[in-house]
Amino acid sequence: MPQRPVLKLVDITALKATCSVCSLHELCLPMGLAMDEVEALDRLTERRRILKKGEKLYSIGSSFGALFAVRYGFFKTQVLQEDGREQVTGFHMMGELMGMDAISSDAHTCDAVALEDSEACEIDFTQLERLSRAVPALQHQFHKLMSREIVRDHGVMLLLGSMRAEERLATFLLNLSQRFAARGYSATDFVLRMTREEIGSYLGLKLETVSRAFSRLQNQGLITVQGREVKISHLSRLRTVISHCTS
Amino acid sequence: MPQRPVLKLVDITALKATCSVCSLHELCLPMGLAMDEVEALDRLTERRRILKKGEKLYSIGSSFGALFAVRYGFFKTQVLQEDGREQVTGFHMMGELMGMDAISSDAHTCDAVALEDSEACEIDFTQLERLSRAVPALQHQFHKLMSREIVRDHGVMLLLGSMRAEERLATFLLNLSQRFAARGYSATDFVLRMTREEIGSYLGLKLETVSRAFSRLQNQGLITVQGREVKISHLSRLRTVISHCTS
DNA sequence: CGTCCGGTTGAAACATGTCAAAGAAGGTGG
DNA sequence: CCACCTTCTTTGACATGTTTCAACCGGACG
Numbered sequence: 406m407p408q409r410p411v412l413k414l415v416d417i418t419a420l421k422a423t424c425s426v427c428s429l430h431e432l433c434l435p436m437g438l439a440m441d442e443v444e445a446l447d448r449l450t451e452r453r454r455i456l457k458k459g460e461k462l463y464s465i466g467s468s469f470g471a472l473f474a475v476r477y478g479f480f481k482t483q484v485l486q487e488d489g490r491e492q493v494t495g496f497h498m499m500g501e502l503m504g505m506d507a508i509s510s511d512a513h514t515c516d517a518v519a520l521e522d523s524e525a526c527e528i529d530f531t532q533l534e535r536l537s538r539a540v541p542a543l544q545h546q547f548h549k550l551m552s553r554e555i556v557r558d559h560g561v562m563l564l565l566g567s568m569r570a571e572e573r574l575a576t577f578l579l580n581l582s583q584r585f586a587a588r589g590y591s592a593t594d595f596v597l598r599m600t601r602e603e604i605g606s607y608l609g610l611k612l613e614t615v616s617r618a619f620s621r622l623q624n625q626g627l628i629t630v631q632g633r634e635v636k637i638s639h640l641s642r643l644r645t646v647i648s649h650c651t652s
Numbered sequence: 653m654p655q656r657p658v659l660k661l662v663d664i665t666a667l668k669a670t671c672s673v674c675s676l677h678e679l680c681l682p683m684g685l686a687m688d689e690v691e692a693l694d695r696l697t698e699r700r701r702i703l704k705k706g707e708k709l710y711s712i713g714s715s716f717g718a719l720f721a722v723r724y725g726f727f728k729t730q731v732l733q734e735d736g737r738e739q740v741t742g743f744h745m746m747g748e749l750m751g752m753d754a755i756s757s758d759a760h761t762c763d764a765v766a767l768e769d770s771e772a773c774e775i776d777f778t779q780l781e782r783l784s785r786a787v788p789a790l791q792h793q794f795h796k797l798m799s800r801e802i803v804r805d806h807g808v809m810l811l812l813g814s815m816r817a818e819e820r821l822a823t824f825l826l827n828l829s830q831r832f833a834a835r836g837y838s839a840t841d842f843v844l845r846m847t848r849e850e851i852g853s854y855l856g857l858k859l860e861t862v863s864r865a866f867s868r869l870q871n872q873g874l875i876t877v878q879g880r881e882v883k884i885s886h887l888s889r890l891r892t893v894i895s896h897c898t899s
Numbered sequence: 900c901g902t903c904c905g906g907t908t909g910a911a912a913c914a915t916g917t918c919a920a921a922g923a924a925g926g927t928g929g
Numbered sequence: 930c931c932a933c934c935t936t937c938t939t940t941g942a943c944a945t946g947t948t949t950c951a952a953c954c955g956g957a958c959g
Contacts, residue, residue: 484806488895492810506806508799514806534792538785545781551798552755558805559731559753559761563739565812566856569914600937609813611916616939632924632938648735816946848906858948863907879906879956 430474430526431502431550432533434542442540449536450474452527462503462517462525469507471527475499478523479598482515483606493607495557496520496581496599499588505551520598565609568647573608574618575646578628582637593640597633622646677721677773678749678797679780681789689787696783697721699774709750709764709772716754718774722746725770726845729762730853740854742804743767743828743846746835752798767845812856815894820855821865822893825875829884840887844880869893 430450438446453476456462462473465485480497494515497503507513508530537544564573586592597604601612601619608615619630627643629636637643677697685693701720703709709720712732727744741762744750754760755777784791811820833839844851848859848866855862866877874890876883884890 484810486810486814486895490810490814492813494806494809505799506802509796509803514803534788534795538788538791541781541785544785548781548798549756551795551802552752555753555798555801555805556756556761558802558809559741562741562805562808562812563731563733563737565809566739566853567733567737601939602937606813612938613917613940614915617915620939648733847904859905860907860949861947864947867907 430476430500432474432528432543432546434540434546438540438542442536445536446540446543449528449532450526452529453524454527455524456519456522458519458521458523460519462519463507463513464516465513467513469504469511469513469530471529472502472504472533473517473525473527474502476524476526478525479520480517480523480525481520481599481603481607482517484515491606492609493599493603496607498584502550505554520603561607570608570610570614570618571621572647573610574604574615574622575627575643577604577608578635578637579640579643579647582640593637595635597635677723677747679721679775679790679793681787681793685787685789689783692783693787693790696775696779697773699776700771701774702771703766703769705766705768705770707766709766710754710760711763712760714760716751716758716760716777718776719749719751719780720764720772720774721749723771723773725772726767727764727770727772728767728846728850728854729764731762738853739856740846740850743854745831749797752801767850817855817857817861817865818868819894820857821851821862821869822874822890824851824855825882825884826887826890826894829887840884842882844882 432446432450434446452471454462454473456478462480475497477499480503481493482495482497482503483491483493485491497517503517503525504513506515533547537547564576568576581595581597582592585595599607601615604610605612605615610618619628622628622643623630627637627639627646629638679693679697681693699718700723701709703725709727722744724746727750728740729742729744729750730738730740732738744764750764750772751760753762780794784794811823815823828842828844829839832842846854848862851857852859852862857865866875869875869890870877874884874886874893876885
């Protein structure tokens with residue numbers, strides 16, 4: 406009898422399905438797989454990469470061979486423009502999948518940088534495709550993941566296109582809150598892993614504007630900030646900030 | 653001997669692969685398929701939907717069953733926010749695939765509206781998944797398409813997050829130009845299918861700002877605009893507008 | 900022929916960006 | 930363990946770009 410993975414059965418994605426295979430990333434599946442399929446899935450996520458803060462998991466232009474699932478730690482992904490401007494396209498925490506942008510051109514289109522000491526598992530893409538041909542549930546789950554990434558990006562586009570600074574920051578904090586909560590951490594108290602500049606880059610704002618937005622939310626009694634420590638005092642009132650806009 | 657599709661062999665996606673099956677959408681494949689696979693692919697794209705200007709191909713919340721490939725015409729997709737704000741997330745022309753955002757939740761997350769009389773073919777998603785399990789090349793092509801959508805969205809995020817009005821509009825026009833050119837139309841002379849307001853919504857600007865940006869580009873001698881007719885006088889100089897920014 | 904819709908343009912209000920200074924936090928090496 | 934240096938953060942004053950409000954123009958359509 407093959408040994409099952411050492412991973413615990415926690416549903417970190419807040420999806421309804423319980424995970425039979427690997428709870429630590431989003432490619433988890435509902436029960437009901439044959440044992441050899443389970444083994445194959447486990448093998449797919451065997452390889453690990455350990456990174457120190459600041460190190461890159463992959464770089465723009467580097468050839469694509471695998472997706473990465475965050476095991477622990479925190480990453481940012483950023484794209485670059487010809488003239489040197491760069492923008493953070495996302496922050497990625499435990500369980501989340503990175504690198505799907507690279508499939509289209511067989512080369513990574515963004516840098517993935519560890520914002521703290523982190524570990525990711527490397528998922529060979531050719532093998533993933535092969536296995537997903539054999540396991541329809543895996544195939545569909547993977548398609549859902551890519552789709553979710555698209556939906557997420559549309560949300561960011563909405564944010565960048567129609568919200569003002571305070572709303573953007575509130576949206577960002579609520580998103581983090583929800584993701585921390587889904588992983589069993591506090592929804593109201595957490596430590597930011599990124600700088601004001603990185604937040605600003607993600608939200609389409611300058612770092613000073615981010616800082617001011619933090620201060621304003623604090624003055625309104627919605628949050629307490631001290632450097633990177635954030636405490637959300639009124640989750641529900643913070644939500645109203647977003648829809649409460651004038652425009 | 654089964655009859656081959658009536659479609660012509662034109663590489664509308666500007667990809668290197670020539671299309672053996674259906675040149676009118678992005679799920680085209682390199683040569684080398686078995687005949688029954690070709691048939692199956694053709695059957696997948698049999699169903700057609702014809703829409704008049706203003707009609708919806710699908711709506712937010714409607715249940716997901718199929719992807720759509722534009723055969724002719726022009727579509728916009730738009731998302732909605734709780735407070736009623738809506739934002740255009742993309743414009744879609746001949747050959748392009750729509751609806752991939754819906755896979756994640758089995759429901760459409762945006763409206764798809766025809767901006768002129770249009771036709772789309774409906775691609776049953778369950779069948780697409782089944783077929784792509786049997787045809788690795790199709791599977792990979794589909795993954796590339798979803799990935800390309802993600803990359804495209806990152807580009808828009810960069811635009812929304814770091815460009816000023818004039819640069820955004822220039823980027824938009826160049827993108828249209830390139831897509832028209834890839835379909836055999838003029839890269840410099842074309843007619844916009846959307847209003848200033850829709851452009852503005854896509855670019856995160858108000859319609860007046862879009863109008864002013866058009867005027868400024870025209871005053872600089874880069875383009876000629878008359879209502880929705882656009883003529884790009886200096887493609888290369890228009891490109892420099894984008895990287896030529898102060899920030 | 901008049902109305903409606905889309906587009907253009909101006910002036911003033913507003914939000915964010917820029918520049919600058921100073922304070923706080925964190926890491927490194929003596 | 931402390932001192933120093935660097936990086937990050939906050940805040941103010943001012944500049945800039947975009948939005949808002951309003952008026953007007955032109956073409957499409959009944």
